[in-house]
Amino acid sequence: MKLRRWIATGAVAMATLATLNIAPATAGRPYDPSNQSLRNLAMRHGLHVGTAVDLAALNDTTDPRYREIAGSEFSSVTAENAMKWESLEPTRGTYNWGPADELMAFARQHHQRVRGHVLVWHNQLPAWLTSGVADGSISTTELRQILRDHITAVVTRYKGKIWQWDVVNEAVSDPWDTPSTLHYKGFWAEHLGPGYIADAFRWARAADPKALLFYNDYNIEAFGSGNPADDKTQFVYEMARELRAKGVPIDGIGSQGHLGTQYGNFNTFQVSAALKKFAGLGLATAFTEVDVRSQLTEAVQAGDSAEINPRLQASAANFSVLMRACLSSPHCLSFTLWGFDDKHSWVPGWFDDPPEGLATVYDENYQPKLAYHELKADLIYSGPPFVLPRVPHHPRR
Ligand code: XIL
Secondary structure, X not given: OHHHHHHHHHHHHHHHHHHHHHOOXXXXXXXXXXXXXXXXXXXXXXXXXXXXXXXXXXXXXXXXHHHHHHHHOOOEEEEOOOOOHHHHOOEOOEOOOHHHHHHHHHHHHXXXXXXXXXXXXXXXXXXXXXXXHHOOOOOHHHXXXXXXXHHHHHHHHOOOOOOEEEEEEOOEOOOOOOOOOOOEOHHHHHHHOOOHHHHHHHHHHHHOOOOEEEEEEOXXXXXXXXXXXXOHHHHHHHHHHHHHHOOOOOOEEEEOOEEEOOOOOOOHHHHHHHHHHHHOOOOEEEEEEEEEEEEOOHHHHOOOHHHHHHHHHHHHHXXXXXXXXXXXXXXXXXXXXXXXXXXXXXXXXXXEOOEEEOOOOEOOOOOEOHHHHXXXXXXXXXXXXXOOOOOOOOOOO
8 A cells, every 4th residue: 555655656746747847848838837737736745735615516517617627726625515414414314425425526536635524513513413402302422422423424434535534623712702711612512521522533533544634723823822721723732732642543733724814814934833833743734724805895896906906915925825834844735725716705605794705716707816826836936945745644543
């Protein structure tokens, strides 16, 4: 297996070299790397550039560009919703695998890896589960068994086919929650206590020993005060360190990377330092849901370029910060966009007061934006000594 992987890696490297460096220019047309797809350019670094996929959009035959771009620009895909609990098991005991299976087939067809998202999260749970717990018809003991069965069923279904699983998502509170001291929050912590996290990783590992198992969260791009009471990145770091110390099979930290241009945000060195510190625990890292939204003022909505342009530039700059930070750490294995076009982005539907948008790298008509070009430039104009190929990770025993 190892040998096969090594040969495959070598073949990819050769193919990449052929594409990037030594391919003769086609008749009269000099080689221009900016015409390459994101996935080809990232391959030189052993990096996978991915996207979340909206299955309804993928199947919309009136809009074939979505499918074309999803298949050609990315070497990794994530189901935006199709692998969430409410999608997979809307009725207790009856699984709806269809859309998730379709994504797996699409990935196979396009030689893409798959990030499984998500096994344990407090959102998008089916009503039968949350109401059963609320009305007392599901006991704590039963709830734990239900979670175990769910993880086992889903991971087993896609055993051997998932590169990285988001095992636990968004388990940690934010400084604006009550109490403001950071803590384990949400449905699972409330009903099972924080021990569910270690359990979930162990159950996932038992069902698929080959998948890399990730903890995934937002607002963990950089360290803050260093105090886990108010620094979420530090809280997650200590959680990961403790899990590793106890032998819990966690392989990586996913940093979602949902940024907004209205915030201060971080510089590349701060983000790089965070990735490297997680790598210091022996963990892989990944950016898993990157988008950079902006507030849509009335002038933006009216098409005023004096307000639109600074947003597009700030968005591109922030995409670039995350990409360069990822490139700087060879344990940062993948860079996934949370959707690639503004038409299908979750942002306008979720951030509507004030309205926000312009969060992705293609506009609503699939025209690449500044951010798309800058991501490519980051991939092209980088290399040794400060950008080295990715170090492959294998699940910890
Ligand atoms: C979002 C999807 O994009 C939306 O379509 C859905 O309605 C809500 O969830 N963090 C996550 C993702 O881990 O699963 C969320 O996806 C975005 C925030």
